[in-house]
Amino acid sequence: MNNQSNYLKLKIPFATKSFIKELNKGLKIKGNAYYIFDLFKNVYVDEYLEIESANFRLTDYNMLKTKYYSKDIFKDFRKRYLDTLSNKEPENILEISYLDLNEQSLMEINNQFCKMNTTIRNMFACLSGSNPTGAKSKPENTPLICTEPNYFKYNFLNPLKFFVAKKHDKTKNYNNINIKVVDLEDFLNKYSIHHKNKFFKDEFWKYNDCNRENIENIHINFEKNDLNYSLSNLKLNEDCFKDKLFKEKNDNFELFIDGYLNKTLSKEIEWKEFKLKLRSFYKWNVSHCINNRYLSPMSTLKEFPKTIIDNAHIISFASLVETKSKDNILKAIDPYNCLRIDKNTHALFDDQSIYFDLEGNIVWLNGDKKLYLNMNLLAQKQKKYLEQIRIKKIKIN
Structure with a gap:
């Protein structure tokens, strides 16, 4: 077992736009994204999602034709955890529709996410049927919104993609329980994470330009407790x-x-x-x-x-x-x-x-x-x- 002090777990609470805006339609997911960083190599060696509440897109006729459904990891996940819940043949579902996950399904899916050797983007795709967007030209397009109070509305998927370890360096050889957990605030300001001439803090602000008006236009519908609302360290x-x-x-x-x-x-x-x-x-x-x-x-x-x-x-x-x-x-x-x-x-x-x-x-x-x-x-x-x-x-x- 590797030395646990080598590792750091970045925890980012998130929700989808449909959840935040309380829309009747769309993918409504709330939970936490975790990234396990190797502090010696300045890259993250593992990642997983922990879902608190969610729905999922039913496997439909159009999804069967996508590149995601051709991947075994996606196809196997859908058949094992999701398709059985709808009791419908995908070929007969012609419109995009969603179904809520119950507590038992959420627990099973979270256990599987923690074990999967894949990316958070692929885990999200298992529920959504498509990859999270957010191109460099339009980073506000990301469907996963950070809900940490200091960084509410911010894009975290794109800046993190530059700090992922190579496949042969990825590992689950760590004790998840004993690793120090930090929030985005501490991660940005207390740890100098840099890789291939890129600093995480710089990349984060490239994707979260404070001058972009549309990053401000997301409706706030969270209660204090949902946002872990804490003002104890105000300066x-x-x-x-x-x-x-x-x-x-x-x-x-x-x-x-x-x-x-x-x-x-x-x-x-x-x-x-x-x-x-x-x-x-x-x-x-x-x-x-x-x-x-x-x-x-x-x-x-x-x-x-x-x-x-x-x-x-x-x-x-x-x-x-x-x-x-x-x-x-x-x-x-x-x-x-x-x-x-x-x-x-x-x-x-x-x-x-x-x-x-x-x-x-x-x-x-x-x-x-x-x-x-x-x-x-x-x-x-x-x-x-x-x-x-x-x-x-x-x-x-």
């Missing part, structure tokens, strides 16, 4: 500029801003393009601070949200940028100039129909109040921006 009152990557990025952002304001950019850019750049800087800053817990990973709402969350400027982007003052422009891209609130409230806030006080209340123009923000989830610097809004409103009134 709300730490300075994000102590983070080396954040500082390096923002030093570059500041050089770009100086270049525009001082007209020293080698290529002239339009004001409209400059503002788009600033918005992308803001998105990167907020995303980085959320992922590294300088900002609350889920929202700043008092009640757990079941709506899409926006990253709203506290002091409006336009009012800061239009001054063309460097200090104000830096405030426009400051991640602490941000509230993570629902879209409807964001619209009212932008329209100046409401503001927030330092007790977390929404305050309407007529003076009515309603508790809305969880102030314990705000960093001190966020509260300072709120104070500026409050003082401005008092002066106006």
